[in-house]
Amino acid sequence: MASWKDVQFLDAKEQKALQNRLLQRFVERQLYPFSPWYKALFDKHSIRPGHIRRVEDLADVPFTSKNDLLATPEDPDRPRRFVLHPSPELIRAHWPALQKVQLLAQRTLFGKERVRKDLRREYYPIFVTFTTGRSAVPVPFFYSGHDLDNLTESGLRLTDTLAFREDDRGLNLFPYAPHLAFWQVAMGGIAAGTLVMHTGGGKVAGTEGNLRALERIKPHIILGVPGYLYHLMREALKRDLRIEGVREVVFGADSVPPGLKQKAHMLMEKLGSPNVSVLGTYGFTEARMAWGECPTPDGSSSGYHVFPDMGIFEVINPDTGEVLPHEADGELVYTPLTGRGTTVFRYRTGDLVEGGINHEPCPYCGRTLPRISSRLSRVSSVHTINLKKVKGTLINLEELGRVLADDLEIEEWQVELRKKDNDPHEVDELVVNIALKAGADQAGVEARIRERIKSHCEISPNLVRFLEIEQLLDKLGMEREMKEKRFVDARKSS
Numbered sequence: 221m222a223s224w225k226d227v228q229f230l231d232a233k234e235q236k237a238l239q240n241r242l243l244q245r246f247v248e249r250q251l252y253p254f255s256p257w258y259k260a261l262f263d264k265h266s267i268r269p270g271h272i273r274r275v276e277d278l279a280d281v282p283f284t285s286k287n288d289l290l291a292t293p294e295d296p297d298r299p300r301r302f303v304l305h306p307s308p309e310l311i312r313a314h315w316p317a318l319q320k321v322q323l324l325a326q327r328t329l330f331g332k333e334r335v336r337k338d339l340r341r342e343y344y345p346i347f348v349t350f351t352t353g354r355s356a357v358p359v360p361f362f363y364s365g366h367d368l369d370n371l372t373e374s375g376l377r378l379t380d381t382l383a384f385r386e387d388d389r390g391l392n393l394f395p396y397a398p399h400l401a402f403w404q405v406a407m408g409g410i411a412a413g414t415l416v417m418h419t420g421g422g423k424v425a426g427t428e429g430n431l432r433a434l435e436r437i438k439p440h441i442i443l444g445v446p447g448y449l450y451h452l453m454r455e456a457l458k459r460d461l462r463i464e465g466v467r468e469v470v471f472g473a474d475s476v477p478p479g480l481k482q483k484a485h486m487l488m489e490k491l492g493s494p495n496v497s498v499l500g501t502y503g504f505t506e507a508r509m510a511w512g513e514c515p516t517p518d519g520s521s522s523g524y525h526v527f528p529d530m531g532i533f534e535v536i537n538p539d540t541g542e543v544l545p546h547e548a549d550g551e552l553v554y555t556p557l558t559g560r561g562t563t564v565f566r567y568r569t570g571d572l573v574e575g576g577i578n579h580e581p582c583p584y585c586g587r588t589l590p591r592i593s594s595r596l597s598r599v600s601s602v603h604t605i606n607l608k609k610v611k612g613t614l615i616n617l618e619e620l621g622r623v624l625a626d627d628l629e630i631e632e633w634q635v636e637l638r639k640k641d642n643d644p645h646e647v648d649e650l651v652v653n654i655a656l657k658a659g660a661d662q663a664g665v666e667a668r669i670r671e672r673i674k675s676h677c678e679i680s681p682n683l684v685r686f687l688e689i690e691q692l693l694d695k696l697g698m699e700r701e702m703k704e705k706r707f708v709d710a711r712k713s714s
């Protein structure tokens with residue numbers, strides 16, 4: 221890993237050389253010798269670790285996907301096989317002579333016990349977070365002391381990208397749980413030396429508790445899940461609270477529709493903070509870090525600034541696996557360069573990016589870090605629905621959600637897939653539940669939404685249902701769930 225001061229402004233050539241060097245070293249000294257999963261994978265495909273010398277060579281390594289990480293009845297310990305596990309024999313067999321001499325010198329200088337403790341800190345799992353897919357089985361990702369240092373470093377870099385200031389006060393409303401978002405913010409705040417209060421989010425502190433925290437701490441920066449933060453702002457407005465002096469609202473742990481950013485901006489203005497920047501972040505459990513947008517004068521997205529010395533992103537064709545040019549539309553694939561603990565390699569994120577990765581210097585902050593386009597959606601949000609008995613139609617629920625979130629007259633929404641008449645042999649139905657903003661014209665919204673869904677998703681909802689806000693919030697599980705239930709697939713249970 222390079223220093224943050226330097227890595228932000230490397231030119232393309234320097235960045236590439238650094239990644240090539242780190243990749244080669246990581247595969248030869250860490251991944252291949254110490255990862256049971258990847259040792260077996262490389263051997264099976266006759267890939268010599270020394271063969272991976274440049275980023276382009278990654279194309280010769282098979283992808284790892286979410287399914288590879290799941291425990292199976294025959295292989296109940298599957299997730300553990302992704303944990304780096306060194307032994308004196310493996311170190312002797314795989315580390316280059318110079319590195320072994322260094323280890324020996326440390327032993328002579330500081331004693332055997334100290335070397336043992338250092339190695340234990342570097343590799344032994346002491347912390348864990350879990351994947352948080354809305355439907356999938358949670359998979360554990362282990363961190364060693366070394367990985368917690370990385371989480372601190374990425375937190376520091378993230379808060380710097382988001383332009384936190386030393387004397388800022390922050391309010392962390394991410395749910396308190398063994399999930400990346402909460403801990404990334406917690407470690408980032410500590411590393412940046414800013415005062416951050418962590419309430420644990422809606423489920424832990426409740427809306428009343430969070431509103432009290434807002435009034436008391438008077439934060440400059442508020443961080444949380446988009447749906448919940450928006451809900452909280454609305455509740456604050458309902459109670460005529462003034463929330464002045466907020467400079468940034470930072471969304472994470474869920475997709476960030478541009479329309480929601482705009483709506484949050486309007487609400488914050490009414491609450492007394494007119495000059496707020498609403499910023500998005502992107503991260504996933506498997507990377508054990510998150511990246512952010514930098515502030516822009518007009519609220520447009522600068523893209524997620526990633527750290528080239530900590531990992532490599534590729535864009536691939538999700539159907540063929542072919543590596544695409546950086547700025548193409550495709551699926552993001554991630555390869556870490558610094559991890560210990562649970563380590564994935566050429567990991568298919570399942571996230572589809574529109575506009576790929578921009579390698580030009582950022583026009584807003586000037587950093588030369590690669591920037592991932594914020595137009596992201598999940599492969600898992602694409603569903604087949606059978607509206608007619610003849611054949612299925614593909615629908616991207618996240619894209620549908622974006623149409624609803626972007627509408628300025630819609631306050632809350634939910635999308636439901638169900639069977640007609642609750643009959644498992646019947647066709648599917650698409651139902652859109654909407655709570656309107658006060659004063660909105662119901663017939664006008666329905667006509668507009670039907671039209672937009674038709675043009676964006678090439679599909680027509682069977683029913684657009686208007687509900688009272690309280691009723692819809694209850695259906696969403698706004699105060700009860702880690703992430704609100706935006707998409708409900710009631711077809712299987714019926």
Ligand SMILES: [Zn+2]
Nearest residue numbers: 514522582585
């Ligand atoms: Zn920037």
